Amino acid sequence: MLGFLLQRLIQAMIVIIAMSVIVFLGVYAIGNPIDVLIDPGATAEIRENLIRQYGLDQPLWQQYFTFVGQVLRGDLGTSMVYNIPVTDLVFSRLPATLELVFVSVCIATLVGIPAGLYAGYRPNGIAAKAIMALSVLGFSVPTFWIGMLLIMAFAVGLGWLPSGGRGDTGSLFGIPTSLATADGWSHVIMPAINLSLFKMGLLIRLTRAGMVEAMSTDYVKFARAQGLPDRQIVFSHVLRNISIPIVTVFGLELGSTLAFAVVTESVFNWPGVGKLIIDSILQLDRPVMVSYLVLVVILFVLINLTVDLVYARLDPRVRLKGGAA
Amino acid sequence: MSKHLLKSAVAAAALLAAAPVAAQELTVGLRAGPDSIDPHWSTLGSQAEALRHVFDTLVDVDDTLQLQPGLAVSWEAIDDTTWEFKLREGVTFHDGTPFTAEDVKFSIERIPEVTGPMSMTLYTKYVDSVEVVDDYTLRVTTKGIAPALPNDFTRLFVVPSETGMEAGNEEFNSGEAAIGTGPYRFVSWQPKGDLVLERFDDYWGEAPAWETVIRKEIPDDAARVAALRSGEVDLINYVPASDYLAMQNDGDIETFVSDSIYILNIAPSVKDEEPQPITVNGEEVEGNPLQDLRVRQALDMAINREVLVDIVLEGLGTPANQLMPEGFFGYTDEIGDKPYDIEQAQALLEEAGYPDGFEIDFTCTNNRVPGDAVVCEALAQMWSRLGLTVNAQALNGTVFFPAAAREEYTMTMSAWGTLTGEAAYTYGALVHSKDDEAGFGNFNRTGYSNPEFDEVFDEGTQTLDPEARRGLYEEASLIAMEDRALIPTVILQSVWAAEADTLDFAPRVDQETRAYAITPAEAAE
Numbered sequence A: 001m002l003g004f005l006l007q008r009l010i011q012a013m014i015v016i017i018a019m020s021v022i023v024f025l026g027v028y029a030i031g032n033p034i035d036v037l038i039d040p041g042a043t044a045e046i047r048e049n050l051i052r053q054y055g056l057d058q059p060l061w062q063q064y065f066t067f068v069g070q071v072l073r074g075d076l077g078t079s080m081v082y083n084i085p086v087t088d089l090v091f092s093r094l095p096a097t098l099e100l101v102f103v104s105v106c107i108a109t110l111v112g113i114p115a116g117l118y119a120g121y122r123p124n125g126i127a128a129k130a131i132m133a134l135s136v137l138g139f140s141v142p143t144f145w146i147g148m149l150l151i152m153a154f155a156v157g158l159g160w161l162p163s164g165g166r167g168d169t170g171s172l173f174g175i176p177t178s179l180a181t182a183d184g185w186s187h188v189i190m191p192a193i194n195l196s197l198f199k200m201g202l203l204i205r206l207t208r209a210g211m212v213e214a215m216s217t218d219y220v221k222f223a224r225a226q227g228l229p230d231r232q233i234v235f236s237h238v239l240r241n242i243s244i245p246i247v248t249v250f251g252l253e254l255g256s257t258l259a260f261a262v263v264t265e266s267v268f269n270w271p272g273v274g275k276l277i278i279d280s281i282l283q284l285d286r287p288v289m290v291s292y293l294v295l296v297v298i299l300f301v302l303i304n305l306t307v308d309l310v311y312a313r314l315d316p317r318v319r320l321k322g323g324a325a
Numbered sequence B: 001m002s003k004h005l006l007k008s009a010v011a012a013a014a015l016l017a018a019a020p021v022a023a024q025e026l027t028v029g030l031r032a033g034p035d036s037i038d039p040h041w042s043t044l045g046s047q048a049e050a051l052r053h054v055f056d057t058l059v060d061v062d063d064t065l066q067l068q069p070g071l072a073v074s075w076e077a078i079d080d081t082t083w084e085f086k087l088r089e090g091v092t093f094h095d096g097t098p099f100t101a102e103d104v105k106f107s108i109e110r111i112p113e114v115t116g117p118m119s120m121t122l123y124t125k126y127v128d129s130v131e132v133v134d135d136y137t138l139r140v141t142t143k144g145i146a147p148a149l150p151n152d153f154t155r156l157f158v159v160p161s162e163t164g165m166e167a168g169n170e171e172f173n174s175g176e177a178a179i180g181t182g183p184y185r186f187v188s189w190q191p192k193g194d195l196v197l198e199r200f201d202d203y204w205g206e207a208p209a210w211e212t213v214i215r216k217e218i219p220d221d222a223a224r225v226a227a228l229r230s231g232e233v234d235l236i237n238y239v240p241a242s243d244y245l246a247m248q249n250d251g252d253i254e255t256f257v258s259d260s261i262y263i264l265n266i267a268p269s270v271k272d273e274e275p276q277p278i279t280v281n282g283e284e285v286e287g288n289p290l291q292d293l294r295v296r297q298a299l300d301m302a303i304n305r306e307v308l309v310d311i312v313l314e315g316l317g318t319p320a321n322q323l324m325p326e327g328f329f330g331y332t333d334e335i336g337d338k339p340y341d342i343e344q345a346q347a348l349l350e351e352a353g354y355p356d357g358f359e360i361d362f363t364c365t366n367n368r369v370p371g372d373a374v375v376c377e378a379l380a381q382m383w384s385r386l387g388l389t390v391n392a393q394a395l396n397g398t399v400f401f402p403a404a405a406r407e408e409y410t411m412t413m414s415a416w417g418t419l420t421g422e423a424a425y426t427y428g429a430l431v432h433s434k435d436d437e438a439g440f441g442n443f444n445r446t447g448y449s450n451p452e453f454d455e456v457f458d459e460g461t462q463t464l465d466p467e468a469r470r471g472l473y474e475e476a477s478l479i480a481m482e483d484r485a486l487i488p489t490v491i492l493q494s495v496w497a498a499e500a501d502t503l504d505f506a507p508r509v510d511q512e513t514r515a516y517a518i519t520p521a522e523a524a525e
Helices: A002-030 A033-037 A044-053 A060-072 A086-121 A126-140 A143-157 A182-215 A218-225 A230-259 A262-267 A273-282 A286-314 B002-022 B045-051 B101-114 B149-155 B169-174 B221-229 B241-248 B293-301 B305-312 B342-351 B372-385 B397-405 B423-430 B451-461 B466-482
Strands: A170-172 A175-177 B025-030 B059-061 B067-069 B072-079 B082-087 B127-134 B137-142 B184-189 B195-199 B212-217 B253-268 B317-319 B359-366 B389-396 B411-417 B487-499
Touching: A002 A060, A002 A286, A033 A044, A086 A126, A086 A175, A086 A182, A086 A230, A086 A262, A086 A273, A086 A286, A126 A182, A143 A182, A143 A262, A143 B221, A182 A230, A182 A262, A218 A230, A230 A286, A262 A273, A262 B221, A273 A286, B025 B221, B059 B149, B067 B072, B067 B149, B082 B101, B082 B149, B101 B127, B101 B137, B221 B487, B241 B253, B241 B487, B253 B293, B253 B372, B293 B342, B293 B487, B305 B317, B305 B372, B305 B487, B359 B372, B359 B397, B372 B389, B372 B411, B372 B487, B389 B397, B397 B411, B423 B451, B423 B466, B451 B466
Parallel strands: B025 B212, B359 B389, B359 B411
Antiparallel strands: A170 A175, B059 B067, B072 B082, B082 B137, B127 B137, B184 B195, B195 B212, B253 B411, B253 B487, B317 B487
């Protein structure tokens, strides 16, 4: 087990190093961040001074190692646009994204898996056909468009929900979150539904496919012949057997939603990290780009690790390699 | 019937009762906000716009960007290199300390210490030293003759000298050091989030109408419109053209339209060898046809500016006849409306030796400003009526600007805004011969160089008397425009929207949304 964790940790380090090198090279290839940031009226002298001030006149490898040195001392740098330490900037916006993703993943799972199970259990019923049709819409209609429709219907037309932004924050188990207040929930529910649709569609289809396949297998036939009720067959045998692909996709989707919920965040003006990273890319705010992507890599590694651990729990045949050693 | 009447009476009463409450708070949805609360951090336009509520500038500008007293009530050049500013008396900062000349001196000296990549030293580059004569008199010694110093000081925000050089971004963003003399006190701000402001009761100027102002940053166009339509915000800026059309047929929404400072200009390269070849029947033409004034005049005359405005831009524009809007310092009245005359244009082209036209590449920005790509295509069509074959291409700014800077295009179109409201900024950068030492011609990508223009313009930059300088700049504008150094097409317009009959708001040419200049509509009171 320890060996397995260690192996994962080393992998993560390699990915982080590779990623930071790529970002440095990428920004270097696009051009000098100062040229993007600078005021059109600035003189050549002001420009030279700035380039020196930010160390952009040094060779790339030297800039990179200065950065690495700072990171090792726990300093991720300061945003060139906001002049705020990058960690403060990212962590001031991360809770908003986390709560949005949390609610949307809950919705996707709680609706998607039961709906998929049902659609696979009675694949020829009208309800199953309707569920499948909706699931196609869920991941083929663009997110921003559905978002706009939701806003037009519930915020502009009916006036039930606010059109965007994050609501009042309260404290839940000592964590400041908008999920602790009614106002917060009224703000989060629409973007969360919007964000959940794609995942919901995916989960429905995956679950249904697994379900249809499993229902025709021998072990289900035997279980039925044994006289077990369908409820017990589905929930304690089939569900467990079809959950490996579901958990895999769930993990991947969770990661990408956390990191890149930018479309929903823009449409609903949600103050999350997705918007922050897009802006910092457009402005070539290198410290923010590098630090944020490092964070995303760590996030993906953690999620994959959790997924692997869940595999082992779900399927006794999956033995963690390091565990046996 | 009577029931209906009663209903409307109740509604009216409710409205009346609600009006005073509603009048206390203004929520504005804006496309962009500040990057910091430190007024000396960045030259960004949306930064100045937001911080103007909290801090005052030494010199203010009116709605056509012409100079107006701010914290300084008057200024004059007492000799070639010294400007004297008389300061306003009886002004206090939000913490109660009185405003004096020391604060201005401190603010000027603080800028180089704290400014970021969008460096504010741009506005202090002429300052050599600052001398406090008495509490309300300040003398600034300049490096050389600097007639534009008061223009530069329209972005000089004043902070109290007690702030100290150590205070930086953190102290300002937390509000600890966010103390100005402006009409509003700072309450709170988050990067990309809301800026909350509270009325400052001891403000020296006219008291603003709103007790609380919330400036919400909503960068997404559709989200901003939705926020207005759902009543979450009272006013939005940068309404997209498509929504503007819909709003005009909507009685619930009122729109405010104003010319912006941005003009779409065509830049024909007049270098001896054009960067992308100009051809006739596939053969490269000898020399550069664009060097011939008659060809440039023909290009100008073949543009139907009325059509560009009314049809291509859906009404959101004004025909332009020079590089700045009317009322700007150096705008000349001597150029009339630009005529559209395809026959005379054809005659000119024939005279120049191109009776069958030629084939030319034309490159524009895409989505940098509203309407640039559609205007680009429309121009290509207009010129094809002249007999030219135009290969129009609208490119993303990240591709266009670096290549334009390398002077790789024969003819381009992009937007330029006269941010300072005076001619030196625009003509000095775009039309003046390239001169790195003097800092002129930084954006002259056409190779245009006219000694006659340079002479008149240079004299203007060395003339302290404003009226004499204005005359020289007008003359320089006329020379450049007669020469078709650049060909202006349309002034772009900017749109704000609010719920109908709720606000009185005079839009500004610099597109700033100043909460203290907005009042509740008469009808609601």
